[in-house]
């Protein structure tokens with residue numbers, strides 16, 4: 656068994672809440688970060704928590720309350736989305752800094768309550784929109800500096816994650832890209848035109864979303880849980896360039912120098928190698944220690960969730976008719 660990591664004098668004591676896909680990754684990265692002591696992991700599934708804590712050398716507990724009782728400065732909440740509100744409020748109430756996975760909560764009202772509670776208690780609140788720390792996203796953002804953006808098109812598709820419950824593709828996946836559209840344009844979204852359908856899953860699993868930002872940029876998101884492989888691409892047209900990125904392979908290129916005869920030049924852009932989650936958690940630790948934060952704030956998390964909820968509210972509902980009809984029992 657690995658030895659428990661000793662607390663360094665200036666280290667931040669952090670606990671992880673939830674040891675599913677994302678929580679295991681938070682724990683793995685935090686255990687390896689300088690100036691951090693991974694105190695423990697809370698998950699009602701104690702078998703899973705113990706498996707991870709034995710490898711990382713920290714405590715396994717069954718609830719956030721027990722984790723807080725161990726004495727932590729901060730928690731990273733990676734439990735299912737519908738629990739973010741209750742868990743974040745409990746941690747904040749105990750004066751503990753919070754990184755909460757995206758989306759900040761299930762409803763805008765809950766998200767705002769988390770933001771207000773953090774402000775009242777004077778604790779750091781960050782939302783885990785990890786794509787902001789994807790080096791390919793950084794490269795796109797750099798390429799857009801000083802450009803007049805005209806349109807953005809983002810695709811985020813893949814197979815249905817069987818463990819998924821309570822949320823559909825808009826809240827679970829499109830919220831990443833709503834955040835990216837707001838980030839790339841430095842603008843809020845003012846118009847929303849959604850088309851949703853629920854083909855195989857209980858909640859919407861196909862979403863074609865169109866937006867206009869306050870700054871006048873047109874944007875679209877194509878997301879679904881029907882594609883057998885994962886794809887995440889970004890295309891941005893500006894007055895002078897066309898920037899394209901594959902967020903998985905981290906290849907980013909730009910076309911420029913458009914000529915009247917249709918010819919143009921193209922170049923590949925340099926992209927860093929940092930692990931996005933490590934960069935995000937380092938930013939959180941830095942913010943907890945009083946440094947300037949570079950992560951997504953609670954207000955930004957709420958703003959992106961608000962647009963996602965508008966998409967759900969404004970869809971006509973007609974798409975739900977695409978649902979696979981229940982099998983008719985054979986007549987004997």
Ligand SMILES: NC(=O)C1=CN([C@@H]2O[C@H](COP(=O)(O)OP(=O)(O)OC[C@H]3O[C@@H](n4cnc5c(N)ncnc54)[C@H](OP(=O)(O)O)[C@@H]3O)[C@@H](O)[C@H]2O)C=CC1
Nearest residue numbers: 673674675676677678697698700733734735736756757785
């Ligand atoms: N930023 C990103 O790219 C990603 C973000 N996420 C976000 O992370 C969050 C978790 O997703 P994911 O890891 O896929 O989900 P999982 O279902 O894989 O894991 C969630 C874990 O939390 C546990 N849990 C349930 N209730 C509690 C509780 N009260 N306290 C502590 N743990 C609890 C679950 O246990 P049990 O199974 O027993 O219920 C499960 O082990 C979601 O909000 C999701 O949106 C997810 C993937 C990527």
Ligand SMILES: O=C1CO[C@H](CO)[C@@H](O)[C@@H]1O
Nearest residue numbers: 757815816819827828831
């Ligand atoms: O990006 C992601 C990968 O897929 C997961 C399941 O749909 C999401 O929760 C997550 O945000």
